[in-house]
Amino acid sequence: MTGRVFIIGLGLIGGSLALCIKSEHQKCTVVGYDQDPEQARLAKMLGIIDMATESIEEEACKADLIVIATPVAAAVKMVHTLSCVPLKKGAIVTDTGSTKQTVSRHGAMLREMGVEFIGGHPMAGSHKSGVTAAKKILFENAYYLLTPEQGTQSAVLEQLKGWLAGTKAKFLTVLPEEHDYMTGVISHFPHLVAASLVHQAAAAEKDSEMVGRLAAGGFRDITRIASGSPEMWKDILVDNRDVMLQLLEGWQSEMNRVAGLLHSSDADSIRNYFDQAKRYRDGLPTSEKGAIPSFYDLFVDVPDYPGVISEITGFLAKENISIVNIRIIETREEVYGVLVISFQTEEDRLCAQECLSRHTDYETSVG
Ligand SMILES: NC(=O)c1ccc[n+]([C@@H]2O[C@H](COP(=O)([O-])OP(=O)(O)OC[C@H]3O[C@@H](n4cnc5c(N)ncnc54)[C@H](O)[C@@H]3O)[C@@H](O)[C@H]2O)c1
């Protein structure tokens, strides 16, 4: 597609979308604005945008697509700002915020001016912020939720998907209230729980100073998201307050139930509690990105001898194939173990499979 794209908010998400749009639509011009001039300067310097502007008004009226990628509260204010600018006829405005009801309601102001507003939320991200964390492959294979109004014409929706095709995400249309409930359950509430676990550990460290130093695998896995931007998460929780309060109530009664099992030392029920959770968690789709990050796994049957991992990683390193994770399952002496190597993209996995078939006799499969 050709035209002018204006990205407001050049952080992790705005920067990543700019990269996706630029790579898919090489003839379009991507202009960026950020209230923090340093982010805008970095975005230009890293080639993430074609040019930076200091004036929202001047650029907005020239844009064919406007993407608001600021925290949620600023996005709502930005819709108001844009409603006072003579936007181009046929322009589309979208946002990337993690909540959708409030911004979609305010989007009506733009529709009254004849400009389409379609709420959006790419369901992939990171605990990292800022434009230096932006990546073109961030959204690959992830769900990208869109919340068009009932009156939005399908041609306009398709046009927006066309602009965003470089994300290689899977688009899903949902109602804003459905969106806020679902993401409340699988993203916003878990964030609150992660932060509360960190608070609990910090408080415990006052009595027992080894606690922080012992915080290893499990604690780090379950609390990684607590390292996300407090500014961004504050807005999400405030905006999705009703859903959060409802989920908090459910969680409290669930914890009371667990407390009851512990008081009565009901081992069978406790086992059952974990068993049910494990079965649900293990059954979640892993070939898709979503709340549970997934990578492209390659299974390699390897003999269990010292040095086999470095041999394999050596072949991959020589061909510049990046690995995200590596682990062994079911290794017993004198039998083949299975080495599971995870890659960020399908392409990397294919290259790795081909590389190993050239250098070794080990059987590989994609599981
Ligand atoms: N981080 C994630 O995992 C993730 C994933 C999907 C969607 N989102 C949503 O996308 C949005 C952006 O998140 P992010 O992770 O890129 O955050 P970020 O902190 O990396 O970037 C946000 C950028 O917006 C800028 N900004 C703030 N207020 C502004 C304003 N009034 N005008 C112009 N620029 C402004 C900030 O300076 C910053 O550079 C948020 O609404 C967030 O809820 C985040």
Ligand SMILES: O=C(O)C(=O)C[C@]1(C(=O)O)C=C[C@@H](O)C=C1
């Ligand atoms: O992977 C992470 O760190 C995230 O927090 C990503 C995550 C999520 O909860 O899945 C966070 C917020 C966004 O709205 C979408 C994605």
